[in-house]
Each structure stands twice: as structure tokens, then as C-alpha cells.
Amino acid sequence: MRRGLRIAFFGSSLVSAWWNGAATYYRGLIRALHTRGHRVTFYEPYACERQAHRDLADPAWARVVVYSVQDTDRLTDCLEEAWGSDVVVKASGVGAFDALLEAQVLELRRPGTQVVFWDVDAPATLERVAKDATDPFRALIPRYDHILTSGGGAPVVNAYRELGAQRCVPIYNALDPATHHPVPPDARFEGDLSFLGNRQPDREVRVEGFFLKAATLLPRARMLLGGSGWEDRALPANVRRLGHVYTQDHNALNCSARAVLNIHRDSMARFGFSPATRVFEAAGAGACLITDAFEGVEQFLEPGREVLVARSGEEVAEHVERLTPKDAWRMGRAALRRVLAEHTYVHRAVQVEAELGFHTPSTAAMAPGRM
Incomplete structure (x- = not known):
């Protein structure tokens, strides 16, 4: 069977939803990717008091690496560790070193490595760069292999294409039935x-x-x-x-x-x-x-x-x-x-695989959850 992808993911936080609206999205997608045979290392900063308000222990379905916002050498170590991954992802709104990461992940491209900007708040990002022609991210957009977004549809896709994006595909929010499901009233x-x-x-x-x-x-x-x-x-x-x-x-x-x-x-x-x-x-x-x-x-x-x-x-x-x-x-x-x-995260993971050119022979993991 074909080997799954090795994915290095730089995001805000996987283990804390404290002031982190993307947590559910990250968890659902990454868990679904794991069930389909892919290996994800999630790099997140010790920022915004999130580690003090963790609501998830380090999961079995992803490796979590936390780096200090006071130590750029530790971030450099994380980038060096990500070298050689099949996919390197920089998400929007990491909360620390965002501009640095947006530029540095592009230096990890090599034959066999795809670099992705994953925008979990595309409307805000696009409005920001539209207001500031000197925003450094504008010049980087055409260099990414893929722009993936958690929402926005055709308006977001068209806006990113006008800014030179090679590819822009929405991977919408969804449901992880293992974590969100009916329970008795409280x-x-x-x-x-x-x-x-x-x-x-x-x-x-x-x-x-x-x-x-x-x-x-x-x-x-x-x-x-x-x-x-x-x-x-x-x-x-x-x-x-x-x-x-x-x-x-x-x-x-x-x-x-x-x-x-x-x-x-x-x-x-x-x-x-x-x-x-x-x-x-x-x-x-x-x-x-x-x-x-x-x-x-x-x-x-x-x-x-x-x-x-x-x-x-x-x-x-x-x-x-x-x-x-x-x-x-x-x-x-x-x-x-x-x-x-x-609209489960397994449905979305299949979309991600297709966008990255990775196809698995089975979609058995797409069986519906509990009702």
C-alpha cells in the first residue's frame, strides 16, 4: 500500500482552544488525515496563554512540538526538522513569527515537497493585504504551491487568484463525529x-x-x-x-x-x-x-x-x-x-488528498458517524 504523506504543520495550537477558533478545524482535519495513513507533526508557539489553558493532551494521531516565542533558535530547529517533509503547511494566524514563517517555509521546497499556505481566516487576510500594498505576504502568495482556505468560496478563490496564487481551494469547516455528537441535556x-x-x-x-x-x-x-x-x-x-x-x-x-x-x-x-x-x-x-x-x-x-x-x-x-x-x-x-x-472531516481530508495529488484506493473511513 502506498505510504502516507509526512506533513509538517505550523499553526496556532492543536492542544488548546483558548482564544483559538481554529482548534476544532485543526483537530478534525488532522485526525482524519491520520486515519487515512498520513503523519502530521504540528508545530505551535507557546503564546497567548494557550498552554496554560490546554484542553487536549498530546494526541495519538499527531506529534505536537511546542516552541518558545522568546527563542528564535528553537523555531529554526523546528524548520530544520520539517525539511524533507512531503508537505509543509504554514497556517494563518499562528500568533508568533507569522511573517518569518510565511517566508521561511518557502525555503523548505525541494523536489517532492509541496508548500501550502492554509488560511483559516481568508476574509480577514484578504482585507488586510488589500488595504496595504506593502504587506510582505502579498509578494509571497504566488510562490506557494497551494492556498487552502477554511471558507470563502468563489469570492476568496477569485481574490487569491488576482493576487497571483497558483492554486486556491476551499477546504471548509466540518464535523468530527468522534468529538461532536448528541449527548443528554445538561x-x-x-x-x-x-x-x-x-x-x-x-x-x-x-x-x-x-x-x-x-x-x-x-x-x-x-x-x-x-x-x-x-x-x-x-x-x-x-x-x-x-x-x-x-x-x-x-x-x-x-x-x-x-x-x-x-x-x-x-x-x-x-x-x-x-x-x-x-x-x-x-x-x-x-x-x-x-x-x-x-x-x-x-x-x-x-x-x-x-x-x-x-x-x-x-x-x-x-x-x-x-x-x-x-x-x-x-x-x-x-x-x-x-x-x-x-460534511465530515473525512470528506474534507479526501479533498486535501486530491488537491495534493495523493489518492488512496479506499474510502472506507468515510462511513457515517453516530446519530
């Missing part, structure tokens, strides 16, 4: 509507418009707000703060409220085709999902049958007010069936 998270997301400048206005507005319109509804950064934010009386919700509690959170709300950041909403990991986490738990409207939503879930779509806080409130527990259960189960059939 009294800690009971309510009518929950939203989980860290407080960020490019999301806060939309949270006000979709979540807090709905809470104001439904004063008797029980609303739950999870995520870091909301501690000093004034909230309606019917909104309960949860603080940071660790990944081991995401299933319980998604399975306990009558509905779960997804709100995109500004740039993701503008580009469209950018479903957040929360969309698939909620669907994988069989939750009834309400999402802010975004172009391309029907590519992932069918509005009205598998997901409820809202264009304002008023529409969020209307959905919650009309939603019966029976209807919520039906919609959640329909979403679960859809994501298991089409």
Missing part, C-alpha cells in the same frame, strides 16, 4: 437560545444586532452567552454569562438549549461561503441551529428544514418565539443527517 446550559463566541471587535456589533437585540425583544426568554471577553459588557437581564466554555462542554451546551445561534464575524459575512466551526458542531450534536444569513448557506444546510436563517435580531426573536421543542428536535436531526452524509 441543566447548566438549559435555556431558549445559546450563543458561543469570544468578544471580538469585528463580531461585537453583529452580536448586539442578532443576539442581544433578540434578548431584549424576548424578555421572558432564557438566553445564554458563552465565550471570553464579555465579563464587563452590559447585558439584558435575561442573558446569563457562561464565560469560556471548554470544548469538552460544547456538546452539552449545544444539546441543552432549545436553539443555538451562530453569528459570523464581519468579514466572513461579507465574503459568504464561510460557515463557522460552530455550525457543524451544533449540527453534529443534533441541535436546532439559527444562523445569521450568509451567501452560500444552502451549500451546507437547507434553510427551513435543516437550519433557520435570520437577517436581523427581530427575525432571530421570531424564530425563537415560534419554535416548538418538537420542531427544534426535527430540525436538529435533519441537520445531523446532512452533515454526517456530506
